[in-house]
Amino acid sequence: MSDIIRRDPRAEWIARNRLHPLHAAMQPAQTRWMGPNGVLRKNVHGIGFIGPNGVKRIDRSGAQQGGAIKRSVSVDVQLPLHRIATPAFYIAVVPDMVGGRLSSHDRDLLGLAHGLAGNEGAVLAVIFGEHKETAFDTAGVDRLLILEGSAFSGYSPEQRVQGLRAVDNQFDPHHWLLPDSRNGGGELGRRFAASLGERPSTRVWQVAGEQCVGRAGAGTADLSRPVSRLILAQAECAEPVSETRHEALPVELSTAVARSLPRIEDLGAVAVDPALIPMSEAEFIFSGGNGVKDWPLFHRTAVALGATEGASRVAVDDGFMGRDRQVGASGTWVTARVYVAVGISGAIQHLQGIGACDKVVAINLDPTCDMIKRADLSVIGESAAILEALIEAVDTYRNGAKRDAA
């Protein structure tokens, strides 16, 4: 609710009218009272309010009625509970659970599922192994099925398909919804579809009525078709649930999941040297340009930050970095989430190349350069000193984290 202070003429009238049944409730909070030892106590903080111009006002007219209290109540408003006592049918969702939490993609999918379930059906979320999510209720999960067991841990797509088949047998959902993502959903969904012999709707970005629209080919065409039982949907396929609270009732499988002989064995993640990650894929790029004078320091900083190195054209031309490290229209178009530009003034070609970056940090001497205009955070100063300080700060941060862990 609004934080703007508004007059409430009716409340003011009640506060003045001693005969009104709500008169007492509308009195300002008590500011003075007799203490247990007979000393008069005053609460000097409770008096008055901050006026529209930021000045504290004390109003003795009786118009002030503890507005602050009223406002604070409205903040944690309880969303209405959407209860499906006996589901007429199920809409099953298998979220990616990246890092054990629902991703925004998962939430979009749950929103889509909620739409498909309507007031009769229940949204059944199927989750493998442990999770850290606490907000299944507000995300729109009516029933929560957690498939536990060591067989589902790690990369176990074939076993997970078995799990989903067991769920399919027991709940027979109207629709299966999986995120069409590279985080596992796209793969699991297709494996499951092949196993069921169902033809899925893939790369779906819109479900409207009985039709769903998905991207086709290399993303230059749309394919519109009747909604199929299995839907692999893209991010932002629907609005996430935001107006209702759901039960997230745990349910269980009545039968054990068949064990399949693993034909693919997960030998674990491979430590990837950030320097070897292709630039176009790297998540965190630390890029140097003409303003970098101390290249060994630059490389040390990149190692300290654990970032993939990039460079502007000038730095590459001058031979400080390899051509494969060039960022920009004539080099690589990068998709990093965080891009740190050191001593790069931001030629238009370079800015084009970092167009897809989420957060850009600039370290530069010239506060007027174009890179600063693009950056979310800019530090004006000599790059060498800032990089030294950055290495130090990262070390302290990491050591601090280690101490905390110990």
Place this chain on the structure above:
Amino acid sequence: MLNTLLPILLFAALGLALIGVLRRVSLWRNGRAAKVDLLGGLLAMPKRYMVDLHHVVARDKYIANTHVATAGGAVASIILAILVHGFGLHNRVLGYALLLMSAVMFVGAIFMYLRRRHPPSRLSKGPWMRLPKSLLAFSGSFFVVTLPVAGVLPANFGGWLLAIILGIGLLWGVCELFLGMTWGGPMKHAFAGALHLAWHRRPERFGGGRSTGLKPLDLTDRTAPLGVEKPKDFTWNQLLGFDACVQCGKCEAACPAFAAGQPLNPKKLIQDMVVGLAGGTDANFAGSPYPSLDGMGKPIGEHGGNPHQPIVNGLVDADTLWSCTTCRACVEECPMMIEHVDAIVDMRRHLTLEKGATPNKGAEVLENLIATDNPGGFAPGGRMNWAADLNLEVMSHKKTVDVLFWVGDGAFDMRNQRTLRAFVKVLKAARVDFAVLGLEERDSGDVARRLGDEATFQMLARRNIQTLAQYDFKRIVTCDPHSFHVLKNEYGAFEGHYVVQHHSTYLAELIADGALNVGQHKGTSVTYHDPCYLGRYNGEYQAPRDVLRALGIEVKEMVRSGFRSRCCGGGGGAPITDIPGKQRIPDMRMDDIRETGAELVAVGCPQCTAMLEGVVEPRPMIKDIAELVADALFEETAPAKPAAARREPAEAH
């Protein structure tokens, strides 16, 4: 004594030389067939030698005069010596003639020797240091030996000692001149050079002509090799051309890639081709090696080959071939008129068409050209976006027009769009009846061809020619010298013959005709950078300067301007293949520009603009000629307003 030995010596040497000729000819004949006018070429050769070749050599007066004396003296001396000493025609007149000629040759050889005392680095050393001495020995010995014939001295003058000394001198001189000529000594240049001039692969170049368009590959002939893999894949007259090299190193001195420390030295490349045609290693090469990144130069003696072995990675490394910007500075400077660029593109063709080994971004660019008709891979439908608000006439509506404005791929480049818009403004101000091809235009194929992808070039060329054939226009005008060159000189082989002009030429014409009302350029001093594809490729040096003069600009010429202009580094796909060097070519060119003290450099090429603007600031401003003209244009909106103002009072009455 000498009188008996000398004829034997001369005829034996002549005989051996003749065998050498046969061997050399058989080496050249390893090459593929070429269409050459054998007899006509031979007949035209003396004129080509005396006039065309001399024009090139005469750029350096010292060496020109020296060469006239030495070479003229040598040819005359040899003929006279064979007559006098070989056939024993001890005629006094002939004797004096031989004395005179050998003296002339001697003097020439002395100057040659003086030049060789502190030779510039471009000159090859090794046997070439010996040559002036050999010439001195030859001319000196024959002078002395001929003195008795002329009756200046008695027949038996000097006795045994002199006879022996003369004998050694004669032997040395005759060996160098006769045997060296055909068995691979420095004098080979005279023999091979003469034949090279006679059977040159571009006879159009002689007599003041110009031939710069690359020769097409016949892709329909499945048996013909796609480009040159082995020395034998060159045509025989190309091989002959390599043999003509005098190793003067003028190409090396002019080559921008060599100066930038990229691994290319045109002289070494030609010598490597000679090694390839004769077989062996490059161990005897005595000039500057290919530069390497450590500054030491690539080691000599590790590469070798023969006519039947692949050139790349045996004789020459691939990055040598990809360093070339095809600026033709080497060809322009070569006194032997050797065609370096043709050879390089021939070898590139093999790498691209057969090996699929176009380095760095090359493969991507070629793929884009095939799939989108432009090297950047932009959606073809966006080709006219730059002119969205200009209301340009399109050929498909207009059909008939005076001037077809060929936009080029600069249409996709935001910097070049400024130039294009400026040029359109000028055209409109001059009320030119013009139109563009719009979405029907495709890349001219320049980049594809220089990168060796003849197939893609021919595909683009054929389609463009097909498009152009539908319309009626008097001439094509373009702001891009590369498109200009290709349209003008290379589409002819595919039956596309057009009148093509670079925009500077057309602007000069408009200004001369008074069609353009231009004011004066304000402020800043200006220099002009000659684009290779406009200047050296097409000989247009004057028109851009005329345009600038019309704007009241006094061009501060660079030391290297006109036909000696240094490349910006943007030609031949060099920015795409991107071979690393010690420095960048545009940086060197910018230094040339800075030397003039000019604050603005006028250019006439989108590549030059892009390359020069890539130089880190602060640097002089870069503006296309079209932009300069557009800036100085008198606005023609002025007369429209008074007319409107006059109408108002009339209404009030």
Place this chain on the structure above:
Amino acid sequence: MDKSALHVISLVSVGAHPTSGRPRRAEQDARAVELGLQLAGDNLHVLHAGDAEEPALRGYLGMGVDELHVLAQPPGADALPGLADYIRESGVQLVLTGSQAETGEGSGMLPYLLAEKLGWPLVVGMAEVESMSNGTAQVLQALPRGQRRRLKVRLPFLATVDNSAPKPRQSAYGPAQRGLLDVEEIDVVIDEVFAGAELTPAKPRPKRLKVIKAKSGADRMKAATAKASGGGGQVLKGVTAQEGAAAILKLLVEEGVVR
């Protein structure tokens, strides 16, 4: 790894250039061929189901493959049965495909269905084969953001490659023209479902707007007029290097890239 002992099939399709839509060799399929060439050299078998007349197929031959096998089919036919039969009879250890076709539906289902039909394990997004021995292969699977996972899989198996696989070599004109197309006619199974579907040019997806769940008009007004987040960054001027570094580190930690 012994190249001669390994038999690999790379499945290829006809792609479409992303901006012009013209036929070309498909990017991921070309990577499958590249990986196949690196693994098996001359023993690589390149297989296509579809129109043998398509000139873009020669793009694969240009990579140095002598022969391309085509199971001739009209457009719209289901490639699955023919491919499965062919692969089952070929006796190969590894089949490589791209992840998704560049034309048609592009559902990316083919490798899954093929693996299901053949009963072979499927590795999704294979980046590299590290070793092969005793009927198993150790491979690296590509994960988002350049991460890798090591998997052990038994032979024979099917693997899809995506853009993390080695970059395909250039397709050269000469070999492309000389290469042979070995065309085999197979029974046509028409894909009924796809035949009924309708392909339209992709509609640009609207950027999701921030949903404003305001209860009052003032809130809605405030949300509507508020400056879009991210517009105009914070500029730290005249701070010490340490303060600057701390600010940068704070952002990096918040974004989760420094751990």
